[in-house]
Amino acid sequence: MIRIGIDMMGGDFAPLEAVKGVAAFTEANANPVHLLLIGDEPILQEHLSKTTIPSSTYTIVHAPEVIEMHEHPTKALKEKQQSSIAVGFHLLASEKIDGFISAGNTGAMMVGALFSIKAIEGVIRPTIGAYIPREDGSLGLLVDVGLNADCKPENLNQFAILGSLFAQHILKIDQPKVGLVNIGEEEGKGNILAQAAYPLLKENHHINFVGNIEGRDILINKADVMVCEGFTGNVVLKLAESVYDIVKRRNIKDEHFERFNFEAYGGVPVLGVAKPVIIGHGISKAIAFKNMIHIACKMKETNLTGKIYESFNQA
């Protein structure tokens, strides 16, 4: 049975929205999944007693400490061994859970993912991607969105593989089209990094490279996996998120822009580390937690990390 660990104390609305998310997940999910709810036991007990979540579906793991949003990641993780994030990574590293989810301190989640779980052999730099809603109703993946602000061409080439495997197995896109985010369409355009990454992507037989894509192509389905360094990716993602805020403030009702509510997608997977780790927005609400648990289960079910290992360690 798949076992997913959830940091119940992470995020701005903890633990209430995490509990609601667990309730929503268990209601909707038919497959056998066991949830390890990590947090302050008395507080969690109290919240859970008010729900109809079957007690057989979860186990509470007591973690009395919380790493706050403003704390220094490495320092906090080291000093707060009883925090929900530290306990979660301990459970993941010791194979007590198959995946770990948190909407808490992003930096601490990154440090935990990179140092207590570690990168898959052959992966130089793990990455985080984000879903991008497209007008045809599908989702694309933008990688990297902030973990790697400075990249080498080979990093982008690896992000393309990691993103493709995620798109193929989790988003169920057959032969996902990979585009290099750039400032012109033709080969040879771009900054030094993009110019150097292009031939690597072109020669990469693990992916379906469709060439350069421009800013105007990001919100249409020209490419399923859109590759860039984390600086541009982060600026683009946050800009797209702000479009949703503007749409809301202006009271515009539109089905497509409704899908710019990035919070609803749950979190972003850390790709290239040895086990499923999902990092949620601090403002995650019930639906985000539900979706994050769902993605973690899918990553385990499809053995995504195993497929990444194979791809990076072929003869």
Added chain:
Amino acid sequence: MIRIGIDMMGGDFAPLEAVKGVAAFTEANANPVHLLLIGDEPILQEHLSKTTIPSSTYTIVHAPEVIEMHEHPTKALKEKQQSSIAVGFHLLASEKIDGFISAGNTGAMMVGALFSIKAIEGVIRPTIGAYIPREDGSLGLLVDVGLNADCKPENLNQFAILGSLFAQHILKIDQPKVGLVNIGEEEGKGNILAQAAYPLLKENHHINFVGNIEGRDILINKADVMVCEGFTGNVVLKLAESVYDIVKRRNIKDEHFERFNFEAYGGVPVLGVAKPVIIGHGISKAIAFKNMIHIACKMKETNLTGKIYESFNQA
């Protein structure tokens, strides 16, 4: 009297929309401005004869050749000496006009601006900025948007000065707030370039630096001048442009998103070169031409290039 040269043959809708733009400008403008309309004389005569533009307001300068959109900039400029762009830069360099506007081959415009007009003393790399509409109805300026895909920290510092002077004198923003586009708010965040640029901007007494801004801040008025290298800036600009396309396709009527019609702003100024040069979108229509003539006049009236010179050559 201010004399502005206009490439009548540049852009997808030449010369019809250029002629319409000239008509719209002369109708609205009360100040004495003389327009030099550069292009194929018989064709222009025919179009102009159908308008009510007073013939005293313009002079046709015959330029029988056209640099097409797909042509190689440097090669085309050299070989087509009788093209509207080559003639325009010749007039500008020889002080027959005070500013030059074209919606033609962008690359040829860049080459012309950088090599026939040259950078102002002290400016390492001229830049191009783009207007960014903000929700409060104001306009911000994003620099660079593609001319300099790879930058050094000192380039960003200079873009901040160039953008500030433009915002102050042309957008009439008093003490424009300068923000460094980045992936986090605190000093020390970002890629190597942003980390190194931050202290330079902080120490720069020519500007009103307000710190880092994130992707989510670009469409609000957190900063009036938003500084980044041309790779990120270009991707951001084209993404914002595509938001307008989506809004149109989805038939959303909204006053604010109407202002995402970047084409209406006319062109983008080349900042840091010795004379006013405005580069328009290939798809420029009448209103874009009208606005470009207007901006070129303002740049001359306010002596923007002189102010840039002073700023870069103070004792």
